[in-house]
Amino acid sequence: MLISGLQKLTLLDYPGKVACTVFTGGCNLRCPFCHNAPLVLPERIEGDPNGEETVLAFLRKRQGILDGVAITGGEPLLQKDMASFLEKIRALGYKIKLDTNGSFPDRLKELVEAGLVDRVAMDIKNAPELYGKTTGVPGLDLTPFRRSKDYLLEGRVDYEFRTTVVRGLHTVESLAEAAKWIAGAKEYYLQQFKDSGDILNIEGLGAFNSEEMHALKAAVAPYVPTVELRGVE
Numbered sequence: 001m002l003i004s005g006l007q008k009l010t011l012l013d014y015p016g017k018v019a020c021t022v023f024t025g026g027c028n029l030r031c032p033f034c035h036n037a038p039l040v041l042p043e044r045i046e047g048d049p050n051g052e053e054t055v056l057a058f059l060r061k062r063q064g065i066l067d068g069v070a071i072t073g074g075e076p077l078l079q080k081d082m083a084s085f086l087e088k089i090r091a092l093g094y095k096i097k098l099d100t101n102g103s104f105p106d107r108l109k110e111l112v113e114a115g116l117v118d119r120v121a122m123d124i125k126n127a128p129e130l131y132g133k134t135t136g137v138p139g140l141d142l143t144p145f146r147r148s149k150d151y152l153l154e155g156r157v158d159y160e161f162r163t164t165v166v167r168g169l170h171t172v173e174s175l176a177e178a179a180k181w182i183a184g185a186k187e188y189y190l191q192q193f194k195d196s197g198d199i200l201n202i203e204g205l206g207a208f209n210s211e212e213m214h215a216l217k218a219a220v221a222p223y224v225p226t227v228e229l230r231g232v233e
Contacts, residue, residue: 001024001085002051003023003025003047003048003052003054004024004074005023005039006023008020013097014097014119017068017095017097019070020069020070021071022055022070022071022072023036023073024071024073024075024076024078024079026040026074027073028101029103029135029136030135030137031135032199032202033164033169033200033201034199034200035194035196035198035199036073037198038198039074040074040200056092059089059094063092063093068097070099071096071098075101077098078104082107083114087116096116096117096119097117097121098117098120101123102145102149103144103145103148104144105147108148113156119158119160120157121160122148122152122160122161123161123163124149124162124178124181125178126163126169127177128142130174131145153185155186161188161224162189162190163178163189165191165208165216166193166205167205167207167208168204168205168206172219176220176223179220182223182224185226188224188228189229189230190217190229191229191230192210192213192229193206193207193208194207213229214232
């Protein structure tokens with residue numbers, strides 16, 4: 001396990017749970033708006049060689065205090081020993097939420113069907129035809145993302161879809177197409193872009209204001225009625 005960080009308390013990353021967040025290093029996408037550049041760029045990734053045991057030791061001390069663990073990245077499913085790590089977390093009695101970009105459908109399915117994940121949050125980057133541009137990977141094969149999306153829509157695990165909405169990449173029209181792609185979804189969140197100060201490639205990008213975010217929500221609501229905004233004041 002390449003573990004690059006631990007946030008010891010969060011009330012946001014795992015809805016309805018008092019949780020901690022574990023950050024894994026490495027990602028197979030290069031979304032220009034990514035706010036976790038140190039977890040994506042190989043030359044900047046740092047990992048604790050004892051990271052797994054550090055996290056597990058922390059979780060042992062927080063039994064009865066924390067409800068759950070959110071696993072995020074980077075892209076957590078790049079970690080080939082993720083299943084064994086989640087088994088150890090599960091043995092301590094925690095609920096587990098997994099964040100993913102959806103590019104590893106087989107690994108996602110294996111973890112869900114092994115009973116190692118209670119909730120999945122999958123990023124929907126944009127309208128399908130804009131995935132390459134939005135992820136910074138021209139010519140990206142959409143097949144694995146579609147498979148992950150379709151699997152979650154089957155309802156085999158609690159899930160949410162979410163899109164970080166960025167001026168310069170998203171429009172009313174592209175978000176409507178994204179919503180059509182996940183029509184019937186249980187939950188869809190539009191997240192307002194925030195400049196963390198360490199964005200992968202901020203040039204030409206920005207945030208929609210509150211009024212615009214509400215207009216974008218209205219545009220996707222006909223396709224996914226359960227739409228909420230995040231990060232909007």
